[in-house]
Amino acid sequence: MDKRRLGRTDLKVTSIGAGCWPIGGACSNLEMGAGWDGVNPTEALNALEYAFKKGVNVFDTADVYGLGESEKMLGHILKKCIKGGIVKRSDIILSSKVGYFAVDGIYGFDPEYMEQQLKQSLKNLQTDYIDIYFFHHQNFGANDDYLEGALETMKKFQRDGVIRFIGLRGPHKFSVDRRKKVESHNEMDKFMRLVDFIDPDVIGVRYNMISPSYDKNPENNIFSWAEETDRGVVTYKPLGQGLLLKKHDPDSPPKFSKDDHRSRKAWFKSKGLEELNSRLKVIGEHFQCKQTADFVRLALSYCLGRSNHHCTLVGFKTQQQLSDAIQTKITPLTPEEMDYIREIFEDIHSRIGKFIKFAA
Template sequence: MKYRSIGDLRVSSLGLGCMGMSEYYGNQNDEESIATLNYALELGVNFLDTADQYGVGKNEELVGRVLKSVRQQINIATKFGFVRDEAGKVIEINGSKEYVKKACEASLRRLNTDYIDLYYLHRVDPRVPIEETIGAMKELVEEGKVRHIGLSEASSQTIKRAQKVHPIAALQTEYSIWSRDIEEEILPLCRKLNIAVVPYSPLGRGFLSGKLKSIDNLVKNDYRRNSPRFQGENFNQNLLLIQRLEDTACQMNISPAQLALTWLLSNGEDIIPIPGTKRRSYLKENIAAIDIELPKNVKDFIDKTVPVGSAIGDRYPVQSMKLLNQ
């Protein structure tokens, strides 16, 4: 395993996104998920990413089952902000001081630990000044319950304001070959402020893996069926985009997923992608990308062939798009 830094945390160059183990990507299998988590630890992955809203708390509980015996060796990241009812419907985004404390205590309990290595505000609450939210998170650091503070899908102005209250260790945001919006303003700002970037969906929710050829391959409860990039003619046009990457990957004798991850890793030591998977076979394939060197001419070809804005369709449905870059 190779390692990168988030604050004073030494994390594996690729983390493991655990969301799909409990929700969104079709059916769940806790036994296989636990096996995948343990296999990740065997491969040297020491950076696990979850959130209190994944499976309405169930994902944190799942990770907590594995975390207990290896706590000192693992960096755990979780998030708060989404408030959901028992049926799973999102009620609100809450960044109030009172909710920050309440959410953290609940996450600690589910994770079966007494501290969180990296605690993110999952989405910015437009009703609460970011200074108030970060101030409450700062108190958690002072109490020893949180080691580092992070933001997710925050605008450059919000990042600057938050940084004045307490150092922000990481920004989690969507970043991949087909989602490169952060390169213009947010990525340079993070580098200026020494904030690590943790890309989620580095494989474009599986699209960049080349394994998805038809929307019919997705089970009925897969949330990607509602994603604009996976619908109708958007899907077909994006498929043509991915075929260019597949040809390049074939020439390098690697998989399209490995090419996508290698491209991200080559963009800087301050970038720590967290590809999600609930299967050991995909995990092994992803981790192998760490040892692949991306020739400059190939990187230049990808940047030219799939420039910023190439993907057809928004990242999320309309309502979810309103929560981004706040």
């Protein structure tokens, strides 16, 4: 795979990285489903090893994914591949996150708790440093009470050599705020305020054909801003967690346990799938998508064409899912084609309601 410079980090990253959230399995956090059903640990480990062998060099996880299981799986296979001479640790870029793992009475960005979580992540990953360590969300408490301490803790981690670069999640509403129906302020304004204070090396942004268009308007063009400021961008959910592959039947929507985060998402209900699939049918005809691989190609081409300073993370539970992404031939889209796709999905959010719906 081709490699790209991840902004001022000077890290050379493969255009496609391995998103390791799904392999953590089903779990609950913050009184919500936070994981994925249907994970076969053996298949997941085989998929990880396949990614290393195929040259993927970006592996993204978090302390909260599977409540540590994702990190442990990744650490196990990383150690195996290093020992087997398949990779060198210096050639691999490990990304993890802190802030979401809930413990009663302790805020995720409490400095002492952050230190505890990093130590556990290093142990899980069987490494002595993490290349990119993300603030997993942007809620630093009332009046940002935890912000200064959290940033100083991150800088201490850098000085101690246990992390290399600081990451910040892009404009995105905190899950607890969504659940409590907290009023949303201008997410871009909040993000830019935090950027000015934290000065992150890398930002993480959810970006796909149905996500908010962070590149549509000049004032919201994160990709142009990142290039101007020489910051790396890591995008995630390029396939919309499989929704953009037109594989679900609205008449028989998938069923999930309460510990699977998809159980609360309107996209996976009949109405959401109807709206999605009707648009994917139009797009599929326009771009001649006749099979799943064609939709994978289109979705990844949409994401990777935005900037040469970013990579996109493909989530997976099986080797086949990773292979479909790694083996696909990226076809650059013209500005007109990008606009066409945006127009098709323009009103979908208002038609099916909010992206996440919580039970009372």
